[in-house]
Amino acid sequence: MGELKRWERAIEQFEQTLIAKVFGREPVEVLDALRRECDDHAVVCSHSRVVVPNVYVVELADDVHAEVDRNAESVGQELTDSLARHGEQKGYEWAGPLTVHITGSAHVPNGRYRVTCAPMPRIRADLLPEDGT
Template sequence: MDVARPGGPRPERAIRTRPRAGVQGPVARVGYDLSKSSAEGPREDGSHVGILDNFEKGLERAVNGAFVKTFKSGLQPVEIVAQLRRELDTHAAIVDRDLILVPNSFTLRVSRADHERMESIGSTLTDELRQAVERHASSQGYQFAGVVQVAFRRDDQLSEGVLEIDTRTVEGSVTWMPVVDVAGVRHPLAVGRTVIGRGSDADITVDDPGTSRRHVEIAWDGTRAQVRDLGSTNGSELNGAPVTKAPLPPESVIRIGRTAITFRVVPQAAEDRGRDAGRPRRDDGFWGAS
């Protein structure tokens, strides 16, 4: 059955379900041709605006403007989020009056050209997509059976601008890993102190003449983080304000010189923890009870 797309023509939509070993329930594959789509949608008052303006702006901030340069053509991230929201609504299952379950695993199949553009942003993009899924689920009262997972997969059979989504439900506990995203590269943080600067002796080296050799330090105790400027020449900012030393909540942005550093605590499936198995685990959310 065709499903109307806000602000654009009606896409062809084909759903095929098939079992897959090791997962709970069938995999639903949905295809969308977004090559001529619009990222606009209706507001409650009837007006049309970009339905994911905040998502797009947040992604641009996270990658220092690379978003605009990368996605001038082809499949747009805001279009992907619109279809992920649609997938949640389509597959929502009412278990009882107080429980509506939705899938938590999404494999995004895209063309070779679109895949190269998505990969150029790195894990920042999949994090933003995951958070968009979680926000929509929260706004609709949906619940997940496990951690939300979003991944891209190249499909050479697809044309540019075409998106196929494999949707499934995977049960499992949530574990958390602290990371910093710097210039599109993700760096896991270990318990202890991580120094960032342009010097070769820094734990994370940045190519920015506006930074000091040992510019800023992030301390992680296994539960919470703190940022401290190490007496740098040009100083540091935390979320737009000068900072010497302060707590570091998830999604905070540190700026040193021209470099933006985004601190995140990202969820992972417990079985995929691997080398991080020794780090503290929580099943009740990162900021849950201590």
């Protein structure tokens, strides 16, 4: 069990280092904002079931997004992985497949970033049009 905890800490340290390199001064704030958004939108369905939204959007100020844009996919995946671990620790059930998208915006309220979330249910593959769109 101790070995597993050590690996988890090493992975979290790696993620925080990567995100710090990309976001610069505010990686912990963004991660905390994601976790807070998740916690704030948790819906208690029963004593053993808490459902949380599964789609999160991190809107960055345009200048920050321009710096992050070339690594947006890997940073988005790292943020998704970090949020997934947070949800696992809290015992949350996601409303569908978990994703974190990074976008740019000229209208973030604090001039740096904004985090929003929404539940997006699973989409059954047999209900998609034949052309896949």
